[in-house]
Structures are given as C-alpha cells and as structure tokens.
Amino acid sequence: MRAATTLVRFVVYWDIDGTLLTTARAGVPALEDAAETVVGRRPDLTAMHTAGMTDPMIAEAVLQAMGHPGDPASCDLFLDAYTAALPYRLRHKRGQVLPGILDALTYLAARQDVANVLLTGNMRSGAEAKLQSYGLAAFFATGGFGDDGSDRSDIARAAIGRATECYGRAAGSGVLVGDTPYDIAAGQTVGLRVLAVASPSHDRRELEALEPWWVTDRMPPGAELLEKMAQETPTPVGRTSRGS
Ligand SMILES: [Mg+2]
Numbered sequence: 001m002r003a004a005t006t007l008v009r010f011v012v013y014w015d016i017d018g019t020l021l022t023t024a025r026a027g028v029p030a031l032e033d034a035a036e037t038v039v040g041r042r043p044d045l046t047a048m049h050t051a052g053m054t055d056p057m058i059a060e061a062v063l064q065a066m067g068h069p070g071d072p073a074s075c076d077l078f079l080d081a082y083t084a085a086l087p088y089r090l091r092h093k094r095g096q097v098l099p100g101i102l103d104a105l106t107y108l109a110a111r112q113d114v115a116n117v118l119l120t121g122n123m124r125s126g127a128e129a130k131l132q133s134y135g136l137a138a139f140f141a142t143g144g145f146g147d148d149g150s151d152r153s154d155i156a157r158a159a160i161g162r163a164t165e166c167y168g169r170a171a172g173s174g175v176l177v178g179d180t181p182y183d184i185a186a187g188q189t190v191g192l193r194v195l196a197v198a199s200p201s202h203d204r205r206e207l208e209a210l211e212p213w214w215v216t217d218r219m220p221p222g223a224e225l226l227e228k229m230a231q232e233t234p235t236p237v238g239r240t241s242r243g244s
Contacts, residue, residue, distance in 0.1 A: 007112050008167040010229050011174030013119035013159055013192060014140075016127055018051055018179040018199055020105075021134045024095035027086065027126075031062060034082035038074055039066050051201050052180030054121030054155065055079055055146035079146070083125040090133040097134050098197075100219030105139045107222030114226065115167045118143025119159040119176055119186075121152055142166050152186035160190060175213070175229055184210045193232075195225065 014020055017027075028045050036042040043066055050058050059078040063070035108114045116139050120127050124145040131137040144159025156176070163171035176187040177195045180202050187194035193213035198204040207215045214228065 008115045008170050009113040010111075010226055011115045011117055011163050011167055011171045012108060012225070013117050013143075013156070013163070013174055013176040015176070015178035015180075015183050016118065016120040016122055016130055018201065019098065019177055019183075019197060020101050020136060021097045021130065022095035023090060023130060023133075024093050026089045026093035026095065027082075029093075030082050030085040030089040031058065033085035033089075034059070034078045035062050035066060037081035038063065038078045039068050041066075052121070052152075052178075052182030054150055054152055055082070055123045055126060056150035057121070060150070079123055083123050083129070086126050087129045087133070090129060095134075097136065098219065100221070101136075104219050104222040104225065105136065108226075109139050111222075111226070114222075115163065115171075116140055117159055117163045117167075117171070117174075118145070119156055119178075119183075120144070121146050121155065121182075123147055152182050153189040156186045156190040156192065160192070175225070177219070181207070181210055184212045187212070193229075195220075 031045050032042050043062065045062065056075060059075040060070040063074055063078060068074060105116060108116055118127060118140050120143065122130065122145060124147050127145055128137060131140065142162045144155040148155045148158035160171055174192055175195055176183060176192040177197065178184065179197050179199050184194050184196055195214045195216065196207040196212040197219055198207055198215060198217050204215055204217060
C-alpha cells in the first residue's frame with residue numbers, strides 16, 4: 001500500500017480473464033478436477049462457456065449440469081478443489097498477457113495519483129495463482145473476488161469498499177476495465193464507468209449495445225485512459241447520460 005493515500009485521484013478496477021490475460025482455458029481441466037472430487041466422475045467441460053461468470057456461478061452450474069444439487073457446502077468443496085488444482089494446470093497450458101496490458105499497468109503503477117485494484121469473479125487464491133503465473137501480481141494490493149459473492153455486483157461493492165479503505169473517496173468513482181456484458185452490468189449497477197475491451201467472444205457491436213462508458217478493440221495506453229477519465233465527470237448512479 002502506498003504511503004500518501006490522499007493523493008489517489010483515479011482508481012482503475014481490473015477484471016482478469018479476457019482482460020488482463022488469457023490462460024488458454026487452463027482453468028477448464030482444473031474445473032474438471034474439482035467436479036471429479038465432488039461428484040466422483042469427470043465431466044468434459046471443454047465446450048462450456050465460462051466468460052464473465054464468477055467462480056461460484058461456475059461451480060453451481062457445473063454441479064447442477066451433472067445432476068448434483070449444487071448446494072453451498074458442495075460448491076465450497078468444489079471451489080477449494082478447483083483452486084488447489086489450478087497452479088498445476090496453469091503451468092501446463094500457457095496463454096498470454098493481452099496486448100497493451102503490461103504497458104498500461106506499468107504506466108499506471110508509476111503514477112502516484114492512480115491505484116490499480118482487482119475486480120474479478122476468480123476466487124482470491126485462483127486470482128493470485130493466475131497473476132503470479134503471468135507476472136502481474138505485483139501490480140495489485142487489493143480487490144474484490146469470487147469469495148465476496150456469486151454476483152459480480154456484490155464483488156464490485158466489496159472491491160470498492162476495500163479500495164476506499166486503502167485509497168480514499170476516489171475509489172467510488174473509478175473505471176472498471178472488463179471484457180464481457182457481466183462486467184458492464186456490474187459497473188453500471190455500482191456506479192463505476194466501464195471500459196469494455198472487445199474480444200472474439202464479445203465483439204465491439206455487442207458491447208456497444210450495452211452502453212458502457214467506452215468500448216475499445218484493445219487496451220488503450222494508460223495516459224489515454226487517465227486523460228479521458230479526467231475529462232469526463234462520472235455519471236451518477238441511475239443516470240444514463242452525462243449532465244442529465
Ligand atoms: Mg473477463
């Protein structure tokens with residue numbers, strides 16, 4: 001945590017999968033490992049669409065698809081088995097840090113008036129495993145995680161609460177960087193502006209239809225993001241356009 005917290009003017013909240021990095025779906029065999037632990041047989045989850053879903057949502061969906069009740073205790077067991085299996089799976093299937101991310105994080109981390117905060121559906125230990133595996137862990141001191149709730153809006157509230165404790169009031173009017181409609185919905189629910197970065201799974205047109213603050217085809221330079229944040233007054237919660 002930085003010493004002069006009152007200097008923070010801009011808080012940037014980051015989704016992980018599909019935004020900071022791709023694991024080349026290394027998490028899928030870890031999910032299969034977890035299902036096997038809980039249910040006793042191994043599903044084939046290769047075709048499952050998990051983009052934007054929180055880990056607790058995925059746990060419940062996988063268990064129920066296998067005919068299991070997917071009760072909270074079983075979901076917890078599933079998530080423990082998943083995060084235990086993940087580091088091994090991450091070593092054996094390699095994805096990449098996405099274009100523009102390392103430059104943007106490096107630039108933003110060097111600024112005294114900016115804080116980078118996680119806002120991810122990953123369980124905290126899974127998030128740490130992914131970030132360590134791809135060399136990004138040092139950029140983040142706090143965040144909101146799948147441990148904070150199944151709904152991404154609850155995770156967003158937790159992330160804002162922790163960021164406010166660390167960095168002060170600016171945390172309530174930051175920008176959320178994400179790649180799916182789930183990120184946009186969560187940001188809009190809690191009053192964060194959303195930078196939606198298009199991907200093959202969710203293209204520009206699909207994201208623009210949901211009216212986030214900004215849609216780009218790749219992560220813009222950190223300086224460009226800060227300039228746009230500084231120019232535009234945050235939209236109050238419940239309003240649909242600036243100045244209305
Ligand atoms: Mg994502």
